[in-house]
Amino acid sequence: MITPNTIQQITSRIDIIDVVGEFVKLKKRGTNYLGLCPFHNEKSPSFTVSPAKEIYKCFGCGKSGNTITFLMEHEKYNYVEALKWLAARYNIEVEETETSPEQKQLIQTADSLYIINNFAKQFFSNSLLNTDDGKAIALSYLKERGFREAVIEKFQIGYNPDSRDALTNALLANQFNKELLPKTGLVSVRNDELVDNYRGRIIFPIHNNTGKIIGFGARVIGKSDRGPKYINTPENEIYSKSKVLYGSYFARTAIDKADECLLVEGYTDVVSLHQAGIENVVASGGTSLTVDQLRLIKKYTNNLTIIYDGDSAGIKAALRGLDMALEESLNVRLVLIPDNEDPDSYVNKVGSTAFNEFVAASKKDFIIFQLEVMLQEAGTDINKKNAVVNNVAETLSKINKAEDFTKQQEYIRQCAHLLRIDETGLTNLVNKYKRDKIVKDEKRLSAEETNNLLQEQAQQPEDVLNDTQFLFNQDEAHERNILRVLLEYGLKQWDENSTMADFIFEELEQFHFDNTELEQLFEEYRTQYRQGLEPTTKSMLYHENTTMRNLVISISVNPFELSQKWDEVMETMNIVNRDISHQDVQMSVNYYKLRKIKKMIEENQRDIEKAGYEDFKLLHEVHKHLKDVEKELTKQLGTVIIK
Numbered sequence: 001m002i003t004p005n006t007i008q009q010i011t012s013r014i015d016i017i018d019v020v021g022e023f024v025k026l027k028k029r030g031t032n033y034l035g036l037c038p039f040h041n042e043k044s045p046s047f048t049v050s051p052a053k054e055i056y057k058c059f060g061c062g063k064s065g066n067t068i069t070f071l072m073e074h075e076k077y078n079y080v081e082a083l084k085w086l087a088a089r090y091n092i093e094v095e096e097t098e099t100s101p102e103q104k105q106l107i108q109t110a111d112s113l114y115i116i117n118n119f120a121k122q123f124f125s126n127s128l129l130n131t132d133d134g135k136a137i138a139l140s141y142l143k144e145r146g147f148r149e150a151v152i153e154k155f156q157i158g159y160n161p162d163s164r165d166a167l168t169n170a171l172l173a174n175q176f177n178k179e180l181l182p183k184t185g186l187v188s189v190r191n192d193e194l195v196d197n198y199r200g201r202i203i204f205p206i207h208n209n210t211g212k213i214i215g216f217g218a219r220v221i222g223k224s225d226r227g228p229k230y231i232n233t234p235e236n237e238i239y240s241k242s243k244v245l246y247g248s249y250f251a252r253t254a255i256d257k258a259d260e261c262l263l264v265e266g267y268t269d270v271v272s273l274h275q276a277g278i279e280n281v282v283a284s285g286g287t288s289l290t291v292d293q294l295r296l297i298k299k300y301t302n303n304l305t306i307i308y309d310g311d312s313a314g315i316k317a318a319l320r321g322l323d324m325a326l327e328e329s330l331n332v333r334l335v336l337i338p339d340n341e342d343p344d345s346y347v348n349k350v351g352s353t354a355f356n357e358f359v360a361a362s363k364k365d366f367i368i369f370q371l372e373v374m375l376q377e378a379g380t381d382i383n384k385k386n387a388v389v390n391n392v393a394e395t396l397s398k399i400n401k402a403e404d405f406t407k408q409q410e411y412i413r414q415c416a417h418l419l420r421i422d423e424t425g426l427t428n429l430v431n432k433y434k435r436d437k438i439v440k441d442e443k444r445l446s447a448e449e450t451n452n453l454l455q456e457q458a459q460q461p462e463d464v465l466n467d468t469q470f471l472f473n474q475d476e477a478h479e480r481n482i483l484r485v486l487l488e489y490g491l492k493q494w495d496e497n498s499t500m501a502d503f504i505f506e507e508l509e510q511f512h513f514d515n516t517e518l519e520q521l522f523e524e525y526r527t528q529y530r531q532g533l534e535p536t537t538k539s540m541l542y543h544e545n546t547t548m549r550n551l552v553i554s555i556s557v558n559p560f561e562l563s564q565k566w567d568e569v570m571e572t573m574n575i576v577n578r579d580i581s582h583q584d585v586q587m588s589v590n591y592y593k594l595r596k597i598k599k600m601i602e603e604n605q606r607d608i609e610k611a612g613y614e615d616f617k618l619l620h621e622v623h624k625h626l627k628d629v630e631k632e633l634t635k636q637l638g639t640v641i642i643k
Helices: 004-013 016-020 067-074 079-089 101-130 132-144 149-154 166-173 248-258 267-275 291-298 312-319 322-327 343-350 352-362 366-378 382-397 402-419 423-459 467-471 474-489 500-507 516-530 546-556 565-569 581-610 613-637
Strands: 027-029 032-035 047-050 055-058 158-160 187-190 193-196 201-207 213-220 230-232 261-264 281-283 303-309 331-337
Touching (some): 016 047, 101 132, 101 166, 132 201, 201 248, 213 267, 322 366, 331 366, 402 423, 474 500, 474 546, 474 581, 500 516, 516 546, 581 613
Parallel strands (some): 261 303
Antiparallel strands (some): 027 032, 047 055, 158 201, 187 193, 201 213
């Protein structure tokens, strides 16, 4: 496990805006930052990041946490992987302690997949560039296709020899885990033996957004009847094809700069366009577009231009996913390459300048193009044309953001003209599909929402529930308040000789928490403090224990803040900006102690009622002592009433 000292170094360097901004397009809104939530499908941004508290919160789906939990949730890292990702980003050396066998195995499995892929990438690259077969068979083929060595090295393209087990033997010779190899897709098990899976193929490594290799695409050389044209890595712990766009690691900066993403179908299309200087391009890898892929694009731009082959298969492929793109509020345009060409062959044929000019001149509006295709297929058949009208109306109903109202009205006008129908009638039909969807969603979600609400209330800490529930859990409220001031002020000076944490520990030495989870957090703080680690809200937000992290978040997030205008209105009072830490700590400790004393008095009173003569005398003395303490605390606090 990573040492506490290393964790503290990492958490002290974290900039949540820097990290979350790597994956979500954020805009400053007051003191916070706002963006579209990466965890659920939303059209209006409700994902808020607070740099001051180093916490994110989505007010749509309820997801919340810190920088590390964001990486764990978004990138599917475990806790250690997220810390190592941050350590690498901030150039921090990682020190580790012993981990449990289960944890060690989990970490090794994830790390091994990356390491195996990286080794395979080097093997493939060496086979392509430094072996006779690689040069004669694969490199010569790539050069015939117009690829230069610079772009081949940039995308780390390689070659798997046409041998039964060349890669397998290399992997085994380097003592990689034999059980993990089939999971990578690099090898297959045949007749109880491991053999190469990508024999005699060009290899395209697939990178995630941080540049790590998560999988491969293997293409046959030339035309071959031996199996499919492409073989891709199977789904595993680090590779999910529905969440990946080939080339996105190399295209991110260019997409953001151009404010446009070009989407092509194949790996070679991406490589050829990059070589031609057109770098804002990614590929879907021959699969239908998914919501996750569209959201990956939306992180960098709202403008998507799909460039596919001009044949019927290319047209159908381009039209798939249109409704999803509209729901994600992407501005979609379509370019079809003419003369049975694809983007790869066409850019090599005409050059980058002519290709860019062609794309700029040939962009078709996606919805209008789809309508034209459907009308052409319908011909004069009334029933088919009626189906077209309904399809178009349903598609237009997907444009449902308030800011896209004008866009929708313009589409209705143009589509009504092409369909030769009344514009008002089409508007009514679009609205009908909207209403039908709302009713359908309400029926589908009503049961789920009721169940989720009950579950959320059951899991919600008592002090954030309604007032009636709050009254029944005052003990926990006072315990949480002690932790709040400890986290917020613990390291500040109480007097010349002690900190506020010292004061709190001394005052509460004879008292214990009723809530075991809160007591564990209190003891964890005390342990770290006595080890000289200087625990704070920020450092505790990144604790390896999920329960403790969630407690710190719930304790530190206050739904209410005093407006800065109070200081403007009450100039001499300095209400907002004054230091009230001493008063806050003193009152919190006194209220906590008073609550505990009152409970002790009640328990002692019950014991008195059951006691014999000798026990009665002792318990009566205890009662007098407790009442004296209660009186002193009440005096310090002023008149108080605790129910």
